[in-house]
Amino acid sequence: FIIPDWSGFTKHIEDFYWKCKTNSEGKVASYIPQLARMNPDYWGVSVCTIDGQRFSIGDTSIPFTLQSCSKPLTYAIALDRLGQEVVHQYVGQEPSGRNFNELVLDYNKKPHNPMINAGAILVCSLLKSLIKPEMTLAEKFDFTMNYFKKLAGGENLGFNNAIFLSEREAADRNYALGFYMREHNCYPDKSNLKEILDFYFQCCSMEANCDTMAVVAATLANGGICPITEEKVLKPDSVRDVLSLMHSCGMYDYSGQFAFKVGIPAKSGVSGSLLVVIPNVMGICTWSPPLDPLGNSCRGVQFCQELVSEFNFHRYDNL
Numbered sequence: 001f002i003i004p005d006w007s008g009f010t011k012h013i014e015d016f017y018w019k020c021k022t023n024s025e026g027k028v029a030s031y032i033p034q035l036a037r038m039n040p041d042y043w044g045v046s047v048c049t050i051d052g053q054r055f056s057i058g059d060t061s062i063p064f065t066l067q068s069c070s071k072p073l074t075y076a077i078a079l080d081r082l083g084q085e086v087v088h089q090y091v092g093q094e095p096s097g098r099n100f101n102e103l104v105l106d107y108n109k110k111p112h113n114p115m116i117n118a119g120a121i122l123v124c125s126l127l128k129s130l131i132k133p134e135m136t137l138a139e140k141f142d143f144t145m146n147y148f149k150k151l152a153g154g155e156n157l158g159f160n161n162a163i164f165l166s167e168r169e170a171a172d173r174n175y176a177l178g179f180y181m182r183e184h185n186c187y188p189d190k191s192n193l194k195e196i197l198d199f200y201f202q203c204c205s206m207e208a209n210c211d212t213m214a215v216v217a218a219t220l221a222n223g224g225i226c227p228i229t230e231e232k233v234l235k236p237d238s239v240r241d242v243l244s245l246m247h248s249c250g251m252y253d254y255s256g257q258f259a260f261k262v263g264i265p266a267k268s269g270v271s272g273s274l275l276v277v278i279p280n281v282m283g284i285c286t287w288s289p290p291l292d293p294l295g296n297s298c299r300g301v302q303f304c305q306e307l308v309s310e311f312n313f314h315r316y317d318n319l
């Protein structure tokens with residue numbers, strides 16, 4: 001086993017869980033009613049190792065929408081199908097140093113990276129127009145959801161239509177980003193902006209629980225092979241690129257501090273989820289709706305800090 005003393009390890013995870021449970025900081029996202037209604041007390045942590053050992057504590061079977069946690073997944077699909085050269089003709093690899101939905105492009109008039117809204121909308125346009133462009137919208141939705149399911153080892157992954165409809169209603173900024181990028185010819189030829197944005201909202205509205213998302217993180221930790229099904233879902237090169245950008249850009253405008261203090265690739269989403277990847281060891285998902293001012297889950301960030309204060313998972317531990 002990759003973690004020889006499993007019960008000793010999970011005892012620590014439990015301790016961190018209870019420690020973070022008392023953290024009452026942060027505010028639940030309120031830009032759409034379906035998220036605003038989320039109970040701020042929800043708190044769950046799930047772990048899945050690359051050899052398939054699993055542990056869950058708290059609210060780990062309540063579904064939440066993936067939101068920005070879908071960004072590394074759509075980026076992974078694009079890399080896997082199109083290759084790094086093609087994808088990065090359209091989107092950069094640099095932290096933006098700005099908010100996740102800020103109306104800003106880089107000096108080449110491309111989105112800064114795939115982990116913020118502009119970049120993820122662009123990646124959606126690549127999935128739509130460059131991978132099997134003959135697919136209908138319905139087929140492209142199924143194609144993407146099937147990929148997410150494979151990453152999750154076939155466990156329950158759904159779609160929340162109420163959130164999708166609300167996202168689309170409350171999307172002025174995402175539309176602004178969409179038009180701004182169209183003005184600068186960011187998309188592949190023959191792209192349809194409305195369809196791209198719908199597809200982006202659909203990816204944000206995919207739904208899963210902590211338990212399942214820990215498997216997704218573990219598939220990334222395992223170089224693209226799902227530890228539960230042993231299916232090869234992604235190429236190792238694609239996973240390397242996803243983890244690189246999760247490391248430098250996954251926590252919005254807290255990414256630099258997170259890389260310094262925690263030193264583990266991670267991606268957060270506005271529903272309060274946090275995907276954490278410890279390469280070659282395990283995947284972790286935490287979920288707790290209250291967010292800090294930058295949009296990261298307060299309990300999730302604290303959990304990661306507790307984790308690296310006890311275990312040497314920081315990338316530059318053990319030198």
Ligand code: GLN
Binds near residue numbers: 067068167174268271
């Ligand atoms: N649906 C959100 C948006 O597009 C997702 C962003 C996030 O999770 N931070 O604004």
